[in-house]
Amino acid sequence: MVDAMTSTSPQTAFDPWTASLQEAIALQESWKGERGGPIFQQVAAQQVLALRERIKGGDGIAVLSAVASCALEALTMPDWLACEYLRRWRQVTGAQIATWDEAFGAFWPKGTKAARLATIRRHRLVQVRLFNKLTSFVQMNPTEPIDWETLAHEEGVSRTVAQDLYYEFAHQQSMTPSQIRTRNGWPSSPAKLRKLAGRQRRG
Numbered sequence: 001m002v003d004a005m006t007s008t009s010p011q012t013a014f015d016p017w018t019a020s021l022q023e024a025i026a027l028q029e030s031w032k033g034e035r036g037g038p039i040f041q042q043v044a045a046q047q048v049l050a051l052r053e054r055i056k057g058g059d060g061i062a063v064l065s066a067v068a069s070c071a072l073e074a075l076t077m078p079d080w081l082a083c084e085y086l087r088r089w090r091q092v093t094g095a096q097i098a099t100w101d102e103a104f105g106a107f108w109p110k111g112t113k114a115a116r117l118a119t120i121r122r123h124r125l126v127q128v129r130l131f132n133k134l135t136s137f138v139q140m141n142p143t144e145p146i147d148w149e150t151l152a153h154e155e156g157v158s159r160t161v162a163q164d165l166y167y168e169f170a171h172q173q174s175m176t177p178s179q180i181r182t183r184n185g186w187p188s189s190p191a192k193l194r195k196l197a198g199r200q201r202r203g
Contacts, residue, residue, distance in 0.1 A: 050174030060104035
């Protein structure tokens with residue numbers, strides 16, 4: 001893996017690929033950058049790592065998604081991702097195949113209409129906002145249940161639509177609430193985590 005050390009200050013080096021959420025939170029408090037910061041980088045790194053199995057299975061769209069996550073948060077790509085991206089890129093530039101769709105896969109089915117794309121764009125904005133809100137919420141409040149009614153109302157959609165949009169994107173990123181909790185060494189459900197926390201306090 002490429003060294004992904006990112007300086008948050010002259011005195012502090014932060015590696016989002018290996019840092020725990022707790023380390024990212026602690027450094028975020030002193031973050032002086034214009035955008036992002038340790039928490040955003042740690043989350044992006046986890047998203048990339050979560051996509052690795054799909055990439056190994058031949059999913060070209062997952063390759064592009066992982067590259068985008070690195071670009072958004074100024075992460076240095078790990079070697080395995082850089083090599084896979086370049087392999088597909090060289091297939092086109094080296095005239096082995098004719099199109100980027102052949103190299104990475106077609107994102108939208110052939111014949112998708114403009115009206116359908118407009119609806120998808122609206123839903124994608126809601127989807128990303130929900131994903132960002134819930135990723136932060138679950139990491140900062142792991143024992144609390146999700147208030148879907150309030151979230152759906154804030155986004156102007158029904159609870160069912162909000163949940164469908166969120167979980168579609170979260171599963172793609174392997175960052176559902178239960179996966180976030182498990183990845184951080186917590187029980188997968190808030191109820192189990194509350195029960196565990198209660199036992200710890202009584203002990």
